[in-house]
Amino acid sequence: NFGFYSAAAVLATLVLLFLVLPAWLSLWPSREFAEKVKLARDDPNERTTKKHTLFHRVWHVIGGQVIRHNGLVAAGCVGVMIFFAVGVRWIDPSIQLMKLFSPGTRILVDYEWLEHHLGPLMPMEVVVRVDKDSNMTFAQQMRLARDVESAIETLEPVGGAISAATFAPDLGKRRFRVGGLSGQKERFLSKELEEHREDFAEGGYLQVDKETGEELWRVSARVEALSDLDYGAFVEELRAVVEPIREYYVANGATGISVTYTGLVPLVYKAQTELFTGLFNSLLMAFVLIAFVMMLVLRSFSAGMISMLPNLFPVLIIFGAMGWLGILVDVGTMMTASVALGVAVDDTIHYLTWFRHGLDMGYSRKRAAMVAYQRCATAMSQTTLIGGLGLAVFALSTFTPTQRFGYIMLTLLFAALVGDLIFLPALLTGPFGRFFDRGRKPGGGDDGRPRDDWSSPETRPARRRVDEQATVSDLPSKSNGEPISPRRDKPSPLPTPHGHLAKPRRLVKE
Structure with missing residues (x-):
């Protein structure tokens, strides 16, 4: 919109320049210009010396x-x-984002206090998507979210990460394998966790896509807002630690897994x-x-x-x-x-x-x-x-x-x-x-x-005016003394x- 409004303003100014400005100058001319015109009108032989400005010199x-x-x-x-x-x-x-404001503004002062006393505030979101037809149980999906959370926390710029697994009991180190027989404890854990699905959803860390039926596991991380973090490099580092986990689950037979990187950090990287x-x-x-x-x-x-x-x-x-x-x-x-x-x-x-x-x-x-x-x-x-x-x-x-x-x-x-x-x-x-x-x-x-x-x-x-204002006495005369009148249709060469x-x-x- 900046270009459109700028072009419209320039065209509007052009109309004012050609229509309004000449009328104003005609009604209220420059006093100095008016005095020069009056002087030249009263005494055509008077030649005023032009005063040059500093820029001209x-x-x-x-x-x-x-x-x-x-x-x-x-x-x-x-x-x-x-x-x-x-x-x-x-x-x-x-x-x-924080450098969009001048140093000392209230928002920067508040962010600095909060990050110093509480921790990083810039959000970075990773959404693990599990297809509705996936062969993973609810507990195995939560372990996947936990593994992604743990991997993100290993990155230096990250002050901390949180997911639905943060609020769940100890899930153990059991990993997903196709054909593996789940014990009674595993089945009981999966059933118990699924009973609290609504609680996890209220926390905003688990949702179901109404159109596709996919289960969306949100892993939220925080980085410092006032640091000189290269958002592009950070997103690449994030992919480098998350993708191996997804590939491990897929290699062991898990189906319907995908990862989406979102939040303010990727948004800023895209805008950049x-x-x-x-x-x-x-x-x-x-x-x-x-x-x-x-x-x-x-x-x-x-x-x-x-x-x-x-x-x-x-x-x-x-x-x-x-x-x-x-x-x-x-x-x-x-x-x-x-x-x-x-x-x-x-x-x-x-x-x-x-x-x-x-x-x-x-x-x-x-x-x-x-x-x-x-x-x-x-x-x-x-x-x-x-x-x-x-x-x-x-x-x-x-x-x-x-x-x-x-x-x-x-x-x-x-x-x-x-x-x-x-x-x-x-x-x-x-x-x-x-x-x-x-x-x-x-x-x-x-x-x-x-x-x-x-x-x-x-x-x-x-110079032309001076030549044309020559007096009669300056003109050549005929043999009888009568001055020769200059011809108006053929002026003397200049x-x-x-x-x-x-x-x-x-x-x-x-």
């Missing part, structure tokens, strides 16, 4: 270094990804296995779907696959680090991988949009990457900071999965920003960038070095971003 410097040394940066990012990708294989998905499988499957599905969309947007298979590398960057870095450091992956951590992949692709598309816009303007790939920095690096940094701090609120929760979701998402978002504003530009300005400018007019006259903001397309309209003269275009279609 920082990314201008970083972007220049990334573009100049794109090969080293890309190789370094790939090397870091490979190093941490190796650590992913050692990810340990685990659900330690599903957690790892769900982590891998959800991440794989998210990668495939997002890669397919990127191929459609970029109209290139190669460009789509290359653009996915920065999106995988944060996931491999964070989860690889968790694998190297031996940090357990719980249910809260598991959800962050797909969420981070979806958030990272948003910034990737944002940057690629302005990069492709720069290519369409005639810039080279290096100049287009710098223009993309100027256009969206500040916005991407601000949204990462806002979104990360918003999700960091979950880190204050006392429920550990929610707590981990908060601070891991914060870390993933900042790692995604590094991937989109350092790794991605290095790829775009390197050899792989040629897959993104196919079919576009290559820029000329560019030395490949990032320049100041005068090269940004947002400053060209200001310099292009590459220093060439732009081809005049008619304002009115002939």
Whole structure:
């Protein structure tokens, strides 16, 4: 349900973004923006100096270094990804129930007191099933439950075990054998025990399956809840001591015996296995779907696959680090991988949009990457900071999965920003960038070095306004002294971003 509700919320936010936000900005515009518009309207010749934010200045410097040394940066990012990708294989998905709560919470304090004064509290159940057509007597079935109970108690993590045989008199060491003649004492014991069947049933250690008629003998064990017990390894140890007993009875002619392992410990072990499988499957599905969309947007298979590398960057870095450091992956951590992949692709598309816009303007790939920095690096940094701090609120929760979701998402978002504003530009300005400018007019006259903001397309309209506001005295005159009026349908050529003269275009279609 998490994925469904998250997708619905994102679509609802998109509707608000396109319908409600423009109306609000129209009714209540920014005061600073309104003053700039008023100033430009009152005095068209007035050119205001644009004040750059701290993010803009920082990314201008970083972007220049990334573009100049794109090969080293890309190789370094790939090397870091490979190093941490190796650590992913050692990810340990685990659900330690008592570790779902922060240290010092009331439930942990109570469990610690109870286990210290009474004994282990985590239940582990083994159900011995005996078919209704089995050739075993009631006393022999109870001996089977007793043998299983004794075998379980030999395991080190087990603090104790209990079954119906615990409440029965001494059953002796007699074992089941086909064809063996039961003495009078054995028949009397079996009959006496069966008379108290209802008492054993009330205790919850003996039941009859109403559908199959099987007799279910419950053997209950207890392990420590606050220990670092590996539930998967413990279940295997349990099987290793119980199965030989079942095989012994079957080898001596007993029929209709089976064993079921249940209780909280196997349940947690199963959830642990599903957690790892769900982590891998959800991440794989998210990668495939997002890669397919990127191929459609970029109209290139190669460009789509290359653009996915920065999106995988944060996931491999964070989860690889968790694998190297031996940090357990719980249910809260598991959800962050797909969420981070979806958030990272948003910034990737944002940057690629302005990069492709720069290519369409005639810039080279290096100049287009710098223009993309100027256009969206500040916005991407601000949204990462806002979104990360918003999700960091979950880190204050006392429920550990929610707590981990908060601070891991914060870390993933900042790692995604590094991937989109350092790794991605290095790829775009390197050899792989040629897959993104196919079919576009290559820029000329560019030395490949990032320049100041005068090269940004947002400053060209200001230059156009200055040219168009030339006074009459500045215009050439005819022989009779009358000034030559500029033609409105054929404006004078303007310099292009590459220093060439732009081809005049008619304002009115002939």
